[in-house]
Amino acid sequence: MTETSKHEWDIPATDDSPHEGGFRADLAITTERGGPSYGAMIEQVRAFMGKVRYASPTPELADEVIEDLRKLNAKLDTMLVDEWTSPSGTRIDLPSRGNITLPPYVITTGGPDGVEAEVTFGDFHLGGNGVTHGGHVAVAFDDLGGMASALKTGGVARTAYLTVNYRSLTPLNKPLTIRTWVDVQDDRKLYVKGTLHDGDRLCADLDSLFIKLKPGQP
Numbered sequence: 001m002t003e004t005s006k007h008e009w010d011i012p013a014t015d016d017s018p019h020e021g022g023f024r025a026d027l028a029i030t031t032e033r034g035g036p037s038y039g040a041m042i043e044q045v046r047a048f049m050g051k052v053r054y055a056s057p058t059p060e061l062a063d064e065v066i067e068d069l070r071k072l073n074a075k076l077d078t079m080l081v082d083e084w085t086s087p088s089g090t091r092i093d094l095p096s097r098g099n100i101t102l103p104p105y106v107i108t109t110g111g112p113d114g115v116e117a118e119v120t121f122g123d124f125h126l127g128g129n130g131v132t133h134g135g136h137v138a139v140a141f142d143d144l145g146g147m148a149s150a151l152k153t154g155g156v157a158r159t160a161y162l163t164v165n166y167r168s169l170t171p172l173n174k175p176l177t178i179r180t181w182v183d184v185q186d187d188r189k190l191y192v193k194g195t196l197h198d199g200d201r202l203c204a205d206l207d208s209l210f211i212k213l214k215p216g217q218p
């Protein structure tokens with residue numbers, strides 16, 4: 001991490017942080033981290049982000065919201081951990097593993113042959129004219145492409161390239177079907193394809209390359 005990207009709320013990984021390069025050292029999945037209300041908390045944050053996208057507050061209301069947010073940030077400041085021990089990423093019982101940076105998806109099927117999920121882009125993901133921002137579609141493909149790679153190889157992979165073809169408009173606030181699968185594996189190289197459908201209509205498709213990390217590789 002560079003000095004300029006360092007924030008006071010970052011808890012740096014220490015020498016004994018539980019990871020080996022880009023891998024969690026302990027891959028055992030737990031749904032305990034963050035407690036039973038963690039998912040509901042994430043949903044409230046998502047709802048808030050969606051409202052911020054559309055809100056036009058008075059100066060007074062903006063000041064009130066700022067004050068409330070300061071208090072909330074101060075509360076979370078008391079509970080920060082590093083990325084390897086945070087609930088986000090391990091909560092497989094929650095949409096997108098409880099990761100608020102991802103569009104919410106729920107896995108329908110997943111295995112070495114690929115992943116199918118139901119994804120719903122919300123108000124926060126508005127691009128323009130009432131439809132989804134293309135960057136958020138790419139985020140969904142990236143994460144689920146990585147998941148298809150992981151389920152194929154049993155290891156962590158990083159994106160080398162990601163090409164998204166936008167075939168038709170992607171609606172908001174409607175469950176869509178997203179699929180990713182490893183089309184060709186050549187040693188550590190995983191050529192991953194994907195599709196995003198609204199019913200029978202193709203919204204976007206994916207052509208990407210993921211590289212399986214070597215042990216200890218960052």
Ligand SMILES: CCCCCCCC(=O)SCCNC(=O)CCNC(=O)[C@H](O)C(C)(C)COP(=O)(O)OP(=O)(O)OC[C@H]1O[C@@H](n2cnc3c(N)ncnc32)[C@H](O)[C@@H]1OP(=O)(O)O
Nearest residue numbers: 142143144145146147150157158159160161189209211213
């Ligand atoms: C379940 C949770 C899933 C989460 C998924 C999230 C996925 C992500 O978002 S990862 C973040 C975005 N990606 C990155 O930051 C990656 C940055 N890049 C890197 O770290 C490295 O370049 C990396 C890991 C991709 C490849 O580096 P390295 O492991 O040293 O592989 P390297 O030896 O250079 O290349 C291996 C092979 O891939 C090929 N290759 C690598 N990059 C590319 C590329 N961009 N295009 C075409 N081929 C490539 C090489 O030519 C080589 O081929 P060959 O074996 O035939 O000679």
